[in-house]
Amino acid sequence: MSATSCNHAKEADRFTADRPRVQWHDQALWFVRAKRDAAAHAVEEWEQLRETASQIKRHTLARLPEYLEQFEENALRLGAQVHWARDADEHNRIVLRILQQHGVHKLVKSKSMLTEECHLNPFLEQHGIEVVDTDLGERIVQLRDQPPSHIVLPAIHIKKEEVGQLFHQCLGTESGATDPKYLTEAARGHLREKFLEAQAGLSGVNFAVAETGGVIVCTNEGNADLGTSLPRLHIACVGIEKIVPRAADLAVFLRLLARSATGQPITTYTSHFHGPIPGGELHIVLVDNGRSRIRADRQFWESLKCIRCGACLNTCPVYRRSGGYSYQHTIPGPIGSVLGPLQDAKKNYSLPYACSLCGSCTDVCPVKVPLHHQLLTWRGEIVRRGLLPWRKWLEMKVVSWVLRNRRRYQWSGKLAGWAVRWTPRWMLYNRLNDWGKSRELPEFPRKSFRELYRNRNGRNQ
Amino acid sequence: MAETSRDTILQSLRAARLESVELPELDPSWSQFADPRARFAQVLESVGGRCLSAADLQDVNRQLAQRTEFQQAKWIGSTVAGVDRVNFDVMGVGDPHELEQLDFFVAMGQFAIAENGAVWVSDAQVPHRALWFIVQHLVLIVPADQIVHNLHQAYQRLRFDHAEFGLLIAGPSKTADIEQSLVIGAHGPRSLTVILL
Numbered sequence: 001m002s003a004t005s006c007n008h009a010k011e012a013d014r015f016t017a018d019r020p021r022v023q024w025h026d027q028a029l030w031f032v033r034a035k036r037d038a039a040a041h042a043v044e045e046w047e048q049l050r051e052t053a054s055q056i057k058r059h060t061l062a063r064l065p066e067y068l069e070q071f072e073e074n075a076l077r078l079g080a081q082v083h084w085a086r087d088a089d090e091h092n093r094i095v096l097r098i099l100q101q102h103g104v105h106k107l108v109k110s111k112s113m114l115t116e117e118c119h120l121n122p123f124l125e126q127h128g129i130e131v132v133d134t135d136l137g138e139r140i141v142q143l144r145d146q147p148p149s150h151i152v153l154p155a156i157h158i159k160k161e162e163v164g165q166l167f168h169q170c171l172g173t174e175s176g177a178t179d180p181k182y183l184t185e186a187a188r189g190h191l192r193e194k195f196l197e198a199q200a201g202l203s204g205v206n207f208a209v210a211e212t213g214g215v216i217v218c219t220n221e222g223n224a225d226l227g228t229s230l231p232r233l234h235i236a237c238v239g240i241e242k243i244v245p246r247a248a249d250l251a252v253f254l255r256l257l258a259r260s261a262t263g264q265p266i267t268t269y270t271s272h273f274h275g276p277i278p279g280g281e282l283h284i285v286l287v288d289n290g291r292s293r294i295r296a297d298r299q300f301w302e303s304l305k306c307i308r309c310g311a312c313l314n315t316c317p318v319y320r321r322s323g324g325y326s327y328q329h330t331i332p333g334p335i336g337s338v339l340g341p342l343q344d345a346k347k348n349y350s351l352p353y354a355c356s357l358c359g360s361c362t363d364v365c366p367v368k369v370p371l372h373h374q375l376l377t378w379r380g381e382i383v384r385r386g387l388l389p390w391r392k393w394l395e396m397k398v399v400s401w402v403l404r405n406r407r408r409y410q411w412s413g414k415l416a417g418w419a420v421r422w423t424p425r426w427m428l429y430n431r432l433n434d435w436g437k438s439r440e441l442p443e444f445p446r447k448s449f450r451e452l453y454r455n456r457n458g459r460n461q
Numbered sequence: 462m463a464e465t466s467r468d469t470i471l472q473s474l475r476a477a478r479l480e481s482v483e484l485p486e487l488d489p490s491w492s493q494f495a496d497p498r499a500r501f502a503q504v505l506e507s508v509g510g511r512c513l514s515a516a517d518l519q520d521v522n523r524q525l526a527q528r529t530e531f532q533q534a535k536w537i538g539s540t541v542a543g544v545d546r547v548n549f550d551v552m553g554v555g556d557p558h559e560l561e562q563l564d565f566f567v568a569m570g571q572f573a574i575a576e577n578g579a580v581w582v583s584d585a586q587v588p589h590r591a592l593w594f595i596v597q598h599l600v601l602i603v604p605a606d607q608i609v610h611n612l613h614q615a616y617q618r619l620r621f622d623h624a625e626f627g628l629l630i631a632g633p634s635k636t637a638d639i640e641q642s643l644v645i646g647a648h649g650p651r652s653l654t655v656i657l658l
Contacts, residue, residue, distance in 0.1 A: 028641050045491045055485045062481035065474040078624045084467040136647060137638035153638065160640045180642035188648060195648070196558055212621035222594045222634040222649030229591040229626075230557055240470065247621055248487055251612035255576075265504055265577035266612075266631050269594075269649070275624025277590065288470045296477030 005347050006329075008354040009434070012322035021159075026320040028156060033314040035263025036364065043255070053252050054368035057305035060210075060243055061295060067210040067243045068286065074213025078275030080282040088118035091287045095120060095202070095235055096127055098283050102233050104129065104199040110217070110224030111135045112204025113151050113308055114237050114287060117330045132194045134223040136187050143170050149324030151331055152261050152310035157323050191223070201227035205238040206307070207253060208284075211246045214274040215284060218257065218267040225271050232280030236273065240291050241304040253307060256366035260309040294342050299377050303338045305367040312361035312371055318354050327351060334361035334371045341378055349387040352378035410450065417444035489613040497575035497608045498657065504578030508632035509645050510653040514605070518543045521602065521656055525567075530598045530652055534564035540587055541567050541602055557591040566592055570601035572618065573655065574629070576611040580655055581619070583627035590626045594634070599650040601630070605657040 016022050040046050060067055072082045083098075085091035091114075099107065107129055115121070121131045121142075133142045137154035141147065143166055148154030155163070160178045167173040173186045203224040207216040215236050217224045228234040244250065258264040276282035295301050313319045313333030324332040329340040329348055337355060340348035352375045361371040382388055383396070402412045420428065420441055429436045447455075494500040502512035515521045522545045525531045531546075538551040538560075544567045554560060568587060570580035580601050584590050593599070609615050619627070634649030645651060 031641060043492065045488075048488075048491075052485045052487070055482055059482050059484045062479040065471045068471065068474075084465070084470055086466045086469055090466060134648065135638070136636045140638065153641075155638050156641075160642075163639050180639040181644050183639055184636060184644040184647065188646065191648060192561075196561060209621070214621055220634070221636050221647035223647070225628070226591065226594040226648050229589070229594060240474075245484060247619065248613070248616045251616045252487065255612055262637075264508065264631075266579050266629065268508070268630065268632050268634060270579070270629040270631075272621070272627045274621050274626065277626070278584075286470075288466075288473075292470060292473040292477070295474065295479070301479065 005349055006327075006351075008322070008326055008328075008350040011328055012326035012354075015323040015326055016321065022321050022323075024159075025157060025323060029314045029320045032153070032262060033311075033364075036260055036311055036314065037263075039259035039263040039265065040364075043259070049252055049256055050366055050368055053256055053307075053366060054305060056244060056249050056252065057367050058302075060245055061241065061301065061304055064240065064243065064295065067245055068240060070210040071208055071213055071243055072286075074211070075215075075275075075284055076213070078213050080213065080275055080284050083283060083285045085285055085287045085289070087289050088287075091118045091237065091285055091289065092120050092123040094285055095237070096124060096129075098233075098235055099124070099129060099200060100127075102200065102281075104233065106130045106132075106194075106198050107200050107202055108132050108134050108194055108198040108223075108227040108231075109138075110201070110203045110219060110227055111138055111154070112202070112237055113148075113331060114204055114239050114289075115202070116147060117289065118237075118287070120237075132191070132198070134191050134194065134227055135219070135221060136184060139187060139191065140166065147325075147330070149332065150310060150313055151308050151333075152313075157325070195226050195230055198227065198231050200231050200233040200235065201229075202235045202237065203228055205236050205242055205284075206257070207244050207250055208238050208242050209245075209247050209250065210243055212274060214247075214272050216250060217271045217273070218254070218269070219271075220262075220264075220268045222269050225269050228271075228273070229277065232277060233283075234273070234277065234280065235283045235285065237285045237287060240286050240288055241295075241306075257307055257309050260311040260364065260366040290343055294339075297342070299381070300338060300342055300374055302369050303335065303342070303374060305369050306335050306339075307367055308335075309366055311364040311366065315360045315364050317356060317358060317360070322354065327354065334375065335369065338369075338371060338374045338378065341382070345382065345385060346387055349382050352376075352382060410448070413448050417446070417448075420444050487613055489611075489617060491613060492576050492611040494575050494610055497610055498605065500575040501573050501578060501608055501655075501657075504576070505632065505653075505655060508578055509635060509643075510578065510632040510655060513654060513656045515602075515656050515658050517658070521658065524656070525600070528654070531565055534598065536563050537565040537567075538563050538592075538596075539567040541569055551592060552588050554588060557589040557595070560589060560591055560595045563592075563596045565598045565600070566596040567600040567602065568592070570603040570630075570655065572607040572609060572615070573603045573657070574610075574612060574615050575608055577631055579629040579631035581615065581627065581629055584625050593628065593630065594649040596650055598652045598654075599630075599633075600654045600656060602656045602658050608657075 140155040319333040337351035536549040538549040633653045636647040
């Protein structure tokens with residue numbers, strides 16, 4: 001666990017300093033949100049699908065141990081090998097062992113937030129394995145030595161000019177090139193070579209089906225698929241919450257997933273891996289890493305329903321204007337702000353406050369995670385656990401003391417009106433007043449509502 | 462013997478009891494279309510694919526001959542008998558890496574889905590699963606009477622009782638990872654044509 005804590009507001013300052021970029025980022029995500037809306041509204045039974053998906057998840061999480069065993073049994077029957085990892089460290093060691101046993105030193109990888117969570121790449125690199133992220137967005141951030149800033153759109157914070165410069169340095173494209181088509185073509189050529197050289201492919205998993213023992217991977221680029229169909233070795237890393245009971249349940253989730261993520265009716269490729277490639281091996285690593293603890297938490301277990309579509313990030317007014325890195329957590333945005341403190345409450349105490357409680361995340365969530373309710377619940381928890389910084393704690397105490405008593409409330413109104421009128425500006429707007437950083441205090445009326453009301457009633461009588 | 466991670470995880474899951482709900486019933490009649498064929502074509506085109514209709518194999522050949530990517534293709538493979546100009550024996554390939562030079566590939570798709578423009582294909586139809594992804598241009602021939610309305614009906618048809626790779630393909634490979642600009646041809650095929658026969 002990290003000893004230092006992250007302050008979302010401070011981290012966001014770095015991003016918000018560049019105002020045109022904030023606006024650009026905000027609009028790029030809003031564009032995705034609008035596409036999601038159009039796709040969702042075109043499905044008549046959308047709300048029924050959400051409710052059904054939520055119930056399937058609830059049912060599955062309740063019977064998770066049984067379904068995991070059923071999944072394992074079926075996966076083994078199909079010829080896959082199943083590994084269990086308690087935590088990130090064990091997961092990384094299992095993957096390394098499999099790779100070393102097969103003499104692999106070149107690995108291609110497709111998107112997996114789980115391996116980001118486990119910091120698999122640096123671990124494998126330390127052990128001399130070349131790891132190439134093959135999703136275009138992930139490759140861009142990997143070449144910049146950055147983590148993804150979004151769970152579905154990893155390079156959403158990077159401009160095409162920056163990609164052009166990066167590719168000029170790393171892939172030898174023409175200097176000053178910014179055309180996405182040209183840059184994508186260059187990446188295609190570069191990654192084709194990596195695909196052809198790779199001795200193993202590693203993928204994340206969107207769904208694991210208990211009834212059949214299969215794992216399902218969704219991509220638009222076809223990178224997970226190409227990366228696991230050339231080499232003879234495929235390692236699939238799965239969080240234990242990714243289980244669904246029946247193959248038929250996939251219909252519900254697949255109809256929701258791509259529409260919620262990018263507004264597409266379905267991703268270009270939905271690969272169903274049942275057993276290994278002929279003559280090869282499929283290793284499935286089931287990872288807990290805190291999930292069993294979250295499941296046992298009466299307040300926050302519903303966060304395990306998440307299918308990582310990213311809709312809550314795209315709609316969140318705070319995420320859109322503060323960027324993924326301000327969260328300093330593998331998964332940013334509303335869902336990350338619930339999961340972050342579950343992983344490390346001390347480090348991530350500020351994330352539940354990176355929220356205006358507008359509730360939009362809850363409205364768009366395809367599996368009905370009550371996100372803003374969970375964020376509010378977390379705020380209470382943060383206070384109860386004494387994790388709030390003293391200044392914020394003190395402010396809350398004072399406000400609560402004032403609001404609890406009628407007379408104190410009335411007098412504070414008068415006092416505030418007087419103070420704002422007569423206090424010199426430098427005393428009001430300084431670094432102690434976070435609220436006044438980008439806002440002006442309102443002009444205080446001379447009479448309070450209560451006084452106006454009393455006067456008016458007096459006249460009427 | 463030391464406790465395994467499997468035991469630890471399952472035990473900690475069993476230690477916490479969650480209130481269960483019944484597994485919901487699914488309704489295969491969700492999202493039906495008056496003209497599934499027209500809907501399929503429309504959705505496929507909207508995701509960057511192309512939908513054609515052909516009367517017979519001769520008609521398929523005639524329509525393929527009109528396509529620029531077919532005319533320009535150097536190496537053409539097919540698992541459908543009777544396709545013209547085939548000069549690459551995909552069945553004879555031992556190592557899938559050799560498929561890298563393949564420009565054009567024609568295969569059968571099992572069925573199509575009207576709701577999302579996807580076609581189901583599987584390992585059963587090809588010698589190497591890499592074929593679906595490595596080729597530059599892909600053509601899938603789907604019997605015109607094999608179009609289901611939605612994904613629920615698709616999964617009613619599918620059986621996963623033995624080791625096999627299967628997938629839904631909806632359009633050509635694509636990405637929008639650079640400033641949300643859609644680019645067709647990310648890692649996989651640069652074009653997808655579905656011919657309803």
